[in-house]
Amino acid sequence: MQSSIKENYLISGFFAFFLIHSTPIGVGPIGSQIFVFKDAGHDAWISVLFMGISLHVILWMMYKMLDNPAKDVIVLHRMIFGKLFGNAVSLLMIGYFFMLALSSLRTYIDVLQVWVFPTVRTWELSFIFLSIMYYIVSGGFRVLTGVAFFAVLISSLIFTLNYFPIKYGNPTYLLPVWNHSLPDLLKTSKAASDLFIGFESLLVFFPFIRPADKHAKWAHLGLLFTTLQVAFITVSALLYYSQGLLQQTLYPILVETKIIQFPFAERFEFLFIFCWFIIIIPSMCISIWSCTRIMKRVMNLKPSTSLPWILITFFIAVLQFNDRIKVDELSRFVAGLGFYFLYGYIPLMFILFLIRSKMLRSFGSAK
Template structure:
């Protein structure tokens, strides 16, 4: 059993699953990816976001069914279903998934920084700063990542409160008529909304690090619920502020909305919003790299102190290849499709295979 091999001082309370799940599902995609949801469902986009949130509860339920009793990670799950060699190979492929997810998120955030705040700073300089911070946090271990997730949830809650202010200047009629789009459009928008929730997949890796795994499932569901309600709220705020035609032409609608917010002590609130979102995005990014190092340690017995620099170095050079808007958009669309395949394809399929295997084992045990 994986959990028995983990030292007690690395294991966290089940309560912190709420912060880990919420922090990993709220990231850079909140700023950059909501426009794809709006393009398909228009003013009904908030419905699609709630649909995706409901579906995610089923995904979390599947994950707990597979990983619980006894507590294990996805590496052991793969080996149980496919055998040691094929299972390990599939687990190694997940490194590519986490790598691409982090690559898309970091490049998208750097693009936001360059467009809104630092237009003269080169990509490699911002990337180097990012990777130094990520290396420092990931090197601290899983408990440090949990602490960062805790503060990220507090920061995201404060930032989301700011989106209430534009609602006072919004037009409620922009939300009507409700459910005016076809079921096909809503389903396409729900598929696009899956990119907003990417990041929670690291639960597959850090599951054994949680104490009393049979009791903390509710905290994971609370984390998904909190994320879904926040996304729905911010979508409604944005949809009330923009007409449909203007919204389709706006690249970062949530940042444009925050531009109207002014306080006596600060005017450019969008700058604070963007910089504050760096704290919000850190847990998802750091857990992606930590998951890569954890997989390498479990399969190839490579220590994180060695594997982390070996992952960050090619990451740095790979990020520099996406130098213009066309390449950045292509990367975002590719990762969005990858995440949709993971949510709607991989997890349900692996759950069905796990269910079949469990039934076969019970049948043979009952006939002995």
């Protein structure tokens, strides 16, 4: 069963809002908008809402599986598949969280190289960011929660800047509403999965949230806030760009920020890009922390030992994606992987969990 976690490592249920919200908001809003607009066009905001609303069902499934008593995905796997095969499935999840962090960091480095530091090499930026990630992850889960808290505050301020493209936008670009077929909208919802994946790390850190608190509502509010933010920036892009221009624009949200000017910041897009690192760092660090946590639970390997090796492997993996085509392929692969994880793996686990729970109750009553 789930080993008890010391009280000084636990967090209040209120912080579930910040953890659930900060983990999906990575580089998706910057790098994935072109893919989102491909099939549904000016109706893409409807697909984003479809995706966000449906994820509340997935989150509800996760709480049903992990609650009463509180447990993590490792215990869940052992309960359903047995200890040996369950541990093997848990180890596979290390690769999943590793890929989530890899896609976020490599896309952000590409943004920096395109917009700010075109002459700086990938390994130099990678080394700097991995050093920061090591410092944060080695601090433990409560430090990660604190970083997530400040990331949500920064993201809330940053997203208010979408007022400017909306102010200068053209409302007719959103008309006619629902002009695409349901299959096109659903296909776009699948493409939008990259904007939401990451909150499934709840499967790993769930026991760190105090079970006495009713934190399911905070998790759902965090996911709702994420949905509204993503829908808001999607609408702002649709208002600002024509469909033809939008399909040809690399990193549309960054181009929008070029129209923002303040007396103290002429090139505001540079400040925007650097602030975005604060927004994406929780999602990357929580993914890496999830890898170390699974290794500790399954292999009894201390995070102080596993974390350096994970980050060294991470550094080598980042260097393999050395051009824009490979970065785009990585982003699409991770988006597809996340979609099938959310809508394939979790519902399947939920069904198996219900069957297993019913069997255990039947055996218990028979005794």
